[in-house]
Each structure stands twice: as structure tokens, then as C-alpha cells.
Amino acid sequence: MPDPIIDIRGLSLAYGAGESRNVVLESLDLAVARGEVLVIVGESGVGKSTLLRVLMGLSRPSDGRVAIHARPECRTPMAMVFQDARLLPWRRVIDNVAFGLEGSGLTRAARRERARAMLALVGLADLAGRWPHQLSGGQRQRVAIARALAVEPDVLLMDEPFSALDSFTREGLQDELQRITAETGKTVLFVTHDIDEAVTIADRVVVIAGPPGRIAAEVRIDLPRPRPRRDAALQDIARQLRAELSRRSAEL
């Protein structure tokens, strides 16, 4: 791939040592193109979250190389959206969104202005003054997305961000995410175990199988957007991916 924004070569990661050594990822190679929406699927426990944590600098790999080619002026090249939103309950919505901007040199007013713009982007401008406990699950996840976008990252890492939501809310947020990525041109790494979700939003889907986790299959999806749900071509790809996943788990 020419000029990837993320270039992972031979990444290995093991937890523990000796008898209890648990190899989670083994010589994993993955390159992500600028502006690409890459969806990672795989069974629970194969190391999808671990991969994102390594990119975020929250876990240290045992071996391999991770290169991130962000714009040089980008202060926070990556921002993360967690499965459980993880808003700070003692901050109002607006201050949760502004969280990552503290220490950026912006004044409080400028931070709040940026936060307000991000809330508008995710359609929650009216809820700026609420406390997190006053939000629904879907609204909380939107705030988490706004918080991540506020720091103007080049890459958005999303770890099963919609999997705790009901299917109606989930589909709404999938559409929302597609609109946002189209508007902002962000590179997105999106983890899910929902194949339909994967084929709806992805430019490319990679299957991680394991343990130890490695890339087992890869499918490029060039269908135009917005993609109608239950589209025959999409369902075909979904079926193919499901078959791949069950074949991999049968092998293990």
C-alpha cells in the first residue's frame, strides 16, 4: 500500500511470562490507508482490543514495529471511542467533549466553542448542559464520538462502539458515522463482531483469527454509499465473511 497512515509490521504481544505467558497477537501485519474505514472482526478474545490499545500507546508490544504517519501538526494523532462510552460522570456533556483539549493551549472559551461544534456534528447541540447520567446509551456514545473528534485526530479508533446499543439506535449511529467520515475524511479503525455492521460501514474488512491473533482474511468493499441495508451484494459479502469466520474457528 502506498503511503499508509498506519503501518504495523510483525506485531507480537504477549501478556505474562513463563508458564502463564499468553501470546495474544503474533507477527501481525496491517497497513491502513489515509481516509480508509477499516473494520476489524473476529471472535471475542482474539486480541482486537489489544491491537487498538497498542496503537493508542496503552499497551506495549513485545515485538514488531508500529508506524503512524500523522500530519506533523496533529497534536493527538489518534483518539479512541470505547464500547462503554466512558464519559466522566462529574463533567457536563460539553466539558466531557472538551476534555481532550485541555492542555492544548486553547482558552476555556475556545475549547467550549470547539466542543459545541462537535456536539452539533453528532446532533446533540441541545444537550450540552446535561450530566452523563441524564443521557441514553446512544446519546452517551455520540458524546464519546464528539469527544474523540474534538481533538482533531487523524485516526479514530473505535472498539465495538455500538455493540451495547439496541439495533435501532445502532443503525442510526452507523449512518451517522458514515456521514461524519464522509464529512471529515477521517481514517477509522472500527472493531465489531457484528458482520452486518462491518459490511455496512467498511471500505475494507479484516478478519483476525486466533489465538494467537493474526490476520486471517481480508475483503475490500467497493460498493457505493449510502449503502442500502439488506442489499443483495452486501449480504453476499456478509455471508462470505461469516463462512470465513466459522471455518477459522472450526480449524482451531
Next chain:
Amino acid sequence: MRLIRSTALAAAGLLAFLALWEAVPRLGLVNPAFLPPPSTIPPAFLREIELGVWPEAVLSSLSHYVAGLAAGAGAGIALGLVSGMSRGFEAFTAWVVRLLRPIPGLAWVPFAIIWFGVEPSAAVFIIAVGVFWIVFFATQGAVRGVDRDLVEVAQAFGFRGPLQRLVKILLPAATPGILVGLRTALGQAWMAVVAAEIFGVPGVGQRMMQASSLLSTDIVVVYMLTMAGLYGLFDSAFVALQGWLLRWRA
């Protein structure tokens, strides 16, 4: 309806209590010097105010209370935060803590007098010692209990140093637990005030001792009720403050 009923019952209970209290000494069942009837309390209170003794004793006690509470709680929060954040510090202090913690605040009275003399600072010291442990353990536990996931959020947004972790996550997340400790300390400190003043530092405790040695038990009761009233006032104010600080909770 329920509320009215329970309020009425509470008032009736209080009246019955006062009536019984009034009756026992009046009927000669107990010497009134041993148990002053409630009707003698308001006049005694007015006398204390006219003499200027009451405001002086109360102000003096309050200054010990506030200073002791601030010193003990301040030290307790500071060391509790450090101990909650650093396993190393906790291990280093583990045996010292185990050694000092069981010593009751009042056992420090002899040293308080030797170090500070019969001075307000001695009372402040004794109050602070009692408050310190409560707040220290509440803070340490609260910091320990902070959700690691939230700490990770701070790291993910680039706040990685211990000071940033403290300010952005640990302190706000531990506030509910710290406040619970502080509220307990608020009551504990009142008890320590009386004890600390009984050995001669001017204040409510000292005045009570004087009065009881003269068998002016009505005055003793005035100060007992004074303390109940002041404690109730502080506790209500604290609960209001706590509610405001924790208004982010469901």
C-alpha cells in the same frame, strides 16, 4: 399525610420526653442538682449570654474545631491521595500506620500538653489526630476504588503524568468517598473538642467542667444542648454542600 403523621408523632415523643424529664426532679424522685428540669435551662442560657460566657466559650471552641478539622482533614486527604496512588508509599508506611492507627486521639493528651502547653494549639492537635485517620483511610480507599477504565480515558487523551491523573480523574472520582469520610470526621471532631478542652483549654468543654464542679448542672445542660445544636447546624450545612458537589450523580 404520612409526613404530617410522622411529624406529629415526633413532636409528641419530644413533648413526652420533656414532660418526663420535668416531672422526675419536680416530684422529688431525683435531686434537681443531679437532674435539672428542662424549665430551668432557658433561664440558665440567658444568664450565660448576659455574662458573655456563652459566646466566648462557643467562639473559642469553634476556632479549635475548625482549625483541628482543617489540619486533620487536610493532612488526611493529602496523605490518603499519595497512599492511594502509590503502592510503594503504602508499603513503606504500612507498619507505621498499623502502629499508630489504634492509638485513640485522647491518648495523645499528655504529649499535647507537653508539646503545646495548656493552649488552644494542644486542643487543635488532639482534634486533628482524631480526624486524620478517618479522612486518611476514606481517601485512600476512595482513590483505590476509582474505575481503572476512567484512568485509561485520561491516558488515551494524553494525560499520562501522575499529577494529571490526580487532577483529571482520581480526585473528582474519589470525591464522593472522601466526603463520606469528612462527614464522619465532622462528628468525631466535636467529641474531640469537649475532650480536648476538659483539661483546661478555654471553650465549651472547660466551661462544662467548671459548672459541674459547682454542681450548676443546668449550665452543663445548656452546653450539652449547645453542642447538639451546633453539630446539627454543621452537619446540615455539610450535607447541603455535599449534595451540591455531587449534583452530577444520578
